Amino acid sequence: xxxxxxxxxxxxxxxxxxxxxxxxxxxxxxxxxxxxxxxxxxxxxxxxxxxxxxxxxxxxxxxxxxxxxxxxxxxxxxxxxxxxxxxxxxxxxxxxxxxxxxxxxxxxxxxxxxxxxxxxxxxxxxxxxxxxxxxxxxxxxxxxxxxxxxxxxxxxxxxxxxxxxxxxxxxxxxxxxxxxxxxxxxxxxxxxxxxxxxxxxxxxxxxxxxxxxxxxxxxxxxxxxxxxxxxxxxxxxxxxxxxxxxxxxxxxxxxxxxxxxxxxxxxxxxxxxxxxxxxxxxxxxxxxxxxxxxxxxxxxxxxxxxxxxxxxxxxxxxxxxxxxxxxxxxxxxxxxxxxxxxxxxxxxxxxxxxxxxxxxxxxxxxxxxxxxxxxxxxxxxxxxxxxxxxxx
Amino acid sequence: xxxxxxxxxxxxxxxxxxxxxxxxxxxxxxxxxxxxxxxxxxxxxxxxxxxxxxxxxxxxxxxxxxxxxxxxxxxxxxxxxxxxxxxxxxxxxxxxxxxxxxxxxxxxxxxxxxxxxxxxxxxxxxxxxxxxxxxxxxxxxxxxxxxxxxxxxxxxxxxxxxxxxxxxxxxxxxxxxxxxxxxxxxxxxxxxxxxxxxxxxxxxxxxxxxxxxxxxxxxxxxxxxxxxxxxxxxxxxxxxxxxxxxxxxxxxxxxxxxxxxxxxxxxxxxxxxxxxxxxxxxxxxxxxxxxxxxxxxxxxxxxxxxxxxxxxxxxxxxxxxxxxxxxxxxxxxxxxxxxxxxxxxxxxxxxxxxxxxxxxxxxxxxxxxxxxxxxxxxxxxxxxxxxxxxxx
Numbered sequence: 001x002x003x004x005x006x007x008x009x010x011x012x013x014x015x016x017x018x019x020x021x022x023x024x025x026x027x028x029x030x031x032x033x034x035x036x037x038x039x040x041x042x043x044x045x046x047x048x049x050x051x052x053x054x055x056x057x058x059x060x061x062x063x064x065x066x067x068x069x070x071x072x073x074x075x076x077x078x079x080x081x082x083x084x085x086x087x088x089x090x091x092x093x094x095x096x097x098x099x100x101x102x103x104x105x106x107x108x109x110x111x112x113x114x115x116x117x118x119x120x121x122x123x124x125x126x127x128x129x130x131x132x133x134x135x136x137x138x139x140x141x142x143x144x145x146x147x148x149x150x151x152x153x154x155x156x157x158x159x160x161x162x163x164x165x166x167x168x169x170x171x172x173x174x175x176x177x178x179x180x181x182x183x184x185x186x187x188x189x190x191x192x193x194x195x196x197x198x199x200x201x202x203x204x205x206x207x208x209x210x211x212x213x214x215x216x217x218x219x220x221x222x223x224x225x226x227x228x229x230x231x232x233x234x235x236x237x238x239x240x241x242x243x244x245x246x247x248x249x250x251x252x253x254x255x256x257x258x259x260x261x262x263x264x265x266x267x268x269x270x271x272x273x274x275x276x277x278x279x280x281x282x283x284x285x286x287x288x289x290x291x292x293x294x295x296x297x298x299x300x301x302x303x304x305x306x307x308x309x310x311x312x313x314x315x316x317x318x319x320x321x322x323x324x325x326x327x328x329x330x331x332x333x334x335x336x337x338x339x340x341x342x343x344x345x346x347x348x349x350x351x352x353x354x355x356x357x358x359x360x361x362x363x364x365x366x367x368x369x370x371x372x373x374x375x376x377x378x379x380x381x382x383x384x385x386x387x388x389x390x391x392x
Numbered sequence: 393x394x395x396x397x398x399x400x401x402x403x404x405x406x407x408x409x410x411x412x413x414x415x416x417x418x419x420x421x422x423x424x425x426x427x428x429x430x431x432x433x434x435x436x437x438x439x440x441x442x443x444x445x446x447x448x449x450x451x452x453x454x455x456x457x458x459x460x461x462x463x464x465x466x467x468x469x470x471x472x473x474x475x476x477x478x479x480x481x482x483x484x485x486x487x488x489x490x491x492x493x494x495x496x497x498x499x500x501x502x503x504x505x506x507x508x509x510x511x512x513x514x515x516x517x518x519x520x521x522x523x524x525x526x527x528x529x530x531x532x533x534x535x536x537x538x539x540x541x542x543x544x545x546x547x548x549x550x551x552x553x554x555x556x557x558x559x560x561x562x563x564x565x566x567x568x569x570x571x572x573x574x575x576x577x578x579x580x581x582x583x584x585x586x587x588x589x590x591x592x593x594x595x596x597x598x599x600x601x602x603x604x605x606x607x608x609x610x611x612x613x614x615x616x617x618x619x620x621x622x623x624x625x626x627x628x629x630x631x632x633x634x635x636x637x638x639x640x641x642x643x644x645x646x647x648x649x650x651x652x653x654x655x656x657x658x659x660x661x662x663x664x665x666x667x668x669x670x671x672x673x674x675x676x677x678x679x680x681x682x683x684x685x686x687x688x689x690x691x692x693x694x695x696x697x698x699x700x701x702x703x704x705x706x707x708x709x710x711x712x713x714x715x716x717x718x719x720x721x722x723x724x725x726x727x728x729x730x731x732x733x734x735x736x737x738x739x740x741x742x743x744x745x746x747x748x749x750x751x752x753x754x755x756x757x758x759x760x761x762x763x764x765x766x767x768x769x770x771x772x773x774x775x776x777x778x779x780x781x782x783x784x
Contacts, residue, residue: 179705179717183698187705190715197653200687201718259760261589266679273665273672280665287658289688291681292760293729295592306575313571313579323582325571326593337685348754349744356741365740365759368651368684 002124002164003028003233006038006133006155010172011228012073013043021170022080024233025128029086033234034124036158037088038133039077040151041069063135063143067093070132070151077130088128091120093137093144097129099158100136106144108136108157117161124162131158149210156209156216156223166222168233169209175225175238176201176208192239196337199244199370209240219243247337250385254378255287255331256305257363258298260312262322266293271322275315282311288333288373290366297364299375302329331363332381334388337371348372354387394516394556395420395625398430398525398547402564403620404465405435413562414472416625417520421478425626426516428550429480430525431469432543433461455527455535459485462524462543469522480520483512485529485536489521491550492528498536500528500549509553516554523550541602548601548608548615558614560625561601567617567630568593568600584631588729591762601632611635639729642777646770647679647723648697649755650690652704654714658685663714667707674703680725680765682758689756691767694721723755724773726780729763740764746779 005028007021028035046069053065074090081088091098099116101109120129133151136144146153152169159167174181174189176198181187195214202211208225217223217240226237265271272289275296279286284307288299300308309327316322336351348365351372355362360383364375376384397420399413420427438461445457466482473480483490491508493501512521525543528536538545544561551559566573566581568590573579587606594603600617609615609632618629657663664681667688671678676699680691692700701719708714728743740757743764747754752775756767768776 176716178708178715179701180719183719184702184705184717186709188709193653193715194655194686196686197655197715200651200653200684201716259592261585261592263586263589267677269675269677270672272678272681273668276665276668280662283661285659285661286664286683289664289681289683290758290760291678292592292758292763292765293727294586294588295760295762296681297760309571310576313576316570317578317580323570323585323589324568324593325576327572327575335685348757349741349748352741352744362740362759365757366682366684367754367757368682368687368689370687371684373684 001166002034002121002162003166003168004036004038004155004159004162004164005168005170005233006151007040007077007228008151008169008171009040009043009045011170012039012077017228018076018080020228020231022077022084024231025081026084026086028233029128031234035128036120036124036162036164037077037128037130038151038155038158039070039073039130040133042073042076045069045072060142063145066145067132067135067143070135074130074132081128081130086128087126088130091129091131093132093135094141098137099131100154102136102138102144102146104138104140104142104144106136106146108146109139112139113157114161117158121162147212149207149212152210152213153216156213156221159221159223160216160218164221166224169223169225170228170233171208171225172228173208173225174227189238192241194242195240195244196242196370198240200368208238214240215244217244245337247335248385248388249335249337250381251333251335254302254329255299255333255375256302256308257328257331257375258300258305258308258312258325259295259328260316260322260325261295263294265296265321266291268321272296275312278311278315279308282307284308284311288366290364299331299333305329330378331375332378332384334374334376334381334385335371336374336388351388351391354391355384358383358387360384393558394426394513394554395558395560396428396430396547396551396554396556397560397562397625398543399432399469399620400543400561400563401432401435401437403562404431404469409620410468410472412620412623414469414476416623417473418476418478420625421520423626427520428512428516428554428556429469429520429522430543430547430550431462431465431522432525434465434468437461437464452534455537458537459524459527459535462527466522466524473520473522478520479518480522482522484524485527486533490529491523492546494528494530494536494538496530496532496534496536498528498538501531504531505549506553509550513554539604541599541604544602544605545608548605548613551613551615552608552610556613558616561615561617562620562625563600563617564620565600565617566619581630584633586634587632587636588634588762590632592760600630606632607636609636637729639727640777640780641727641729642773643725643727646694646721647691647725647767648694648700649720649723649767650692650697650700650704650717651687651720652708652714652717653687655686657688657713658683660713664688667704670703670707671700674699676700676703680758682756691723691725697721722770723767724770726766726768726773726777727763728766728780743780743783746783747776750775750779752776
């Protein structure tokens with residue numbers, strides 16, 4: 001099996017941990033696997049280096065200084081592997097076999113990088129390359145960086161371009177957990193999770209794998225997250241499934257929009273539960289939901305609107321909080337998923353501006369951490385789709 | 393009491409209905425009230441006139457033709473009132489006492505209109521003015537129109553500027569209903585409803601009073617909707633409460649964002665009910681909710697996050713659909729309510745563009761029929777508020 005193993009800063013934070021990392025690599029090589037290693041800077045080295053730059057500095061000089069953390073790590077690991085009779089070499093920007101090439105803005109030059117990664121992959125039988133994460137080399141020969149979470153990106157990108165079977169992210173968490181073990185009881189490893197789910201969680205506080213790295217995940221490349229204390233590279237942890245999809249999806253089904261109005265719904269505990277309970281009891285699936293100050297809007301399959309309306313109306317007349325329900329038919333939804341959407345400032349607006357300019361009325365906009373859902377009149381759907389396809 | 397009574401097209405659709413309308417006006421005058429009447433075109437007169445324009449026509453000529461429906465109505469009603477010994481006069485654009493002045497784009501010239509409305513109000517003791525709805529006069533003396541739902545606007549605007557106690561909208565529905573009587577059983581009049589609730593319903597299918605008219609509703613002006621068959625102007629129907637507010641509201645409370653990820657949540661009936669049920673059982677109020685493809689996001693008061701997290705986690709581990717819950721703290725929400733928001737193409741984008749340009753990351757955007765909620769990091773809230781205040 002061909003494996004790219006990435007060791008995060010914490011997993012290399014002490015001499016003992018470096019030994020443990022080297023042991024796990026040596027075991028995998030011993031078992032006959034091809035291993036490439038990506039290493040982050042040890043512990044918080046990089047932050048400390050940045051803190052120490054108390055003078056004016058050029059971008060090039062700054063990258064040279066910041067790079068020293070990773071460059072130290074790879075030397076350390078290479079030596080630790082040598083002590084275990086594993087033939088290893090360290091690779092840093094400037095090394096002859098260095099694989100990752102960017103332009104001077106740090107954007108990966110795909111063709112050159114693929115070519116170099118392929119060459120590197122061809123040599124894995126005899127030697128373990130230990131590669132600096134986060135760093136890259138510009139086509140002019142300067143050191144560049146891949147941005148936040150860059151070591152994860154290095155690993156998954158190389159896994160992809162080196163045609164690896166698996167990327168193993170060795171980190172300081174027990175894979176992806178069902179919840180935060182410091183807060184909830186009974187948190188356990190989820191075992192497996194899809195790329196889109198993980199991206200949702202990552203953008204919203206629980207960053208296990210950098211979202212930007214996941215854009216290199218494809219269907220054939222396994223990605224697994226394991227705790228550094230686990231000691232075995234090839235088992236355990238959380239399996240990340242599926243592939244990164246940059247999707248523009250227009251639902252073929254007409255939706256109906258049911259709006260329930262009620263004064264200060266927002267401050268009425270339990271209202272959402274009552275309404276969604278009632279819809280569940282009637283076996284009506286809620287396609288989307290959004291709440292306002294004085295209203296809650298449910299989108300359901302158009303065919304179900306006639307069923308859903310009396311269900312919600314019963315809730316309206318049985319209490320005092322809600323005043324009325326109304327239905328609007330023939331709504332279409334177009335969902336944009338993936339990329340850095342919508343967590344990059346301006347992305348939502350990039351999509352909305354041309355829609356506004358075309359005079360298309362947006363019935364609703366609901367964003368999640370990784371998608372934007374645009375609700376428009378059914379008759380506007382083709383034009384909206386075309387605009388979105390041109391912009392994203 | 394000073395009352396502006398507006399009669400919609402259906403309520404004047406036949407000779408019998410005109411008699412009924414005149415009776416109700418005469419009764420109110422007899423009871424000692426000051427009445428001003430606003431009349432729409434009878435039945436579908438205006439649509440028929442528009443259908444008949446099968447030739448090229450200037451804007452001025454078109455307005456002259458289209459205006460004939462209302463101009464016929466006011467003559468009809470004035471005569472019917474005369475037959476009941478009620479002293480009435482009809483007012484149309486061009487009449488000496490005509491109150492509503494716009495520029496040539498149909499935008500109301502507030503000062504001139506207020507002045508003329510005040511003069512008209514001073515004469516209500518002796519005479520009932522019957523005023524063409526929908527129409528206005530430009531300062532150049534041409535006929536202009538107030539746009540869709542314009543007769544409602546005429547009525548509520550005059551009610552406001554004439555310092556009336558009440559505006560009565562006489563229409564062909566039984567006020568605002570809890571649901572559509574053609575679809576649900578047991579639909580009943582809601583009795584009273586707030587301006588914002590009504591606007592939510594109006595933008596989403598159930599237009600009882602034109603949303604644009606409600607922008608003239610203030611706290612001191614009662615607005616009531618009654619069915620034309622009711623026969624009594626001064627009782628019954630639905631009371632519209634409160635005033636139109638164009639609000640930019642920044643919640644002083646920090647929010648926490650709880651994101652629950654699960655594959656194809658969107659296609660899993662009952663998930664929303666389960667999660668919101670669990671939060672209700674723990675007495676945790678949901679401030680806002682939005683659903684994505686593979687995730688549902690709940691915003692709750694920050695103080696409740698530590699309570700909410702284990703509640704949602706229990707749901708995650710007790711089933712197979714959900715994979716994980718994560719929490720992000722220190723979220724602020726800024727809500728923009730009112731105006732034609734967000735149903736006017738481009739309004740959402742007007743707000744989002746400068747936010748994007750300022751490099752502020754939008755955590756989430758949730759729109760309703762009458763509001764936009766912008767979720768940003770707590771530290772970005774002041775800057776976001778300032779931008780929104782400058783743009784709306």
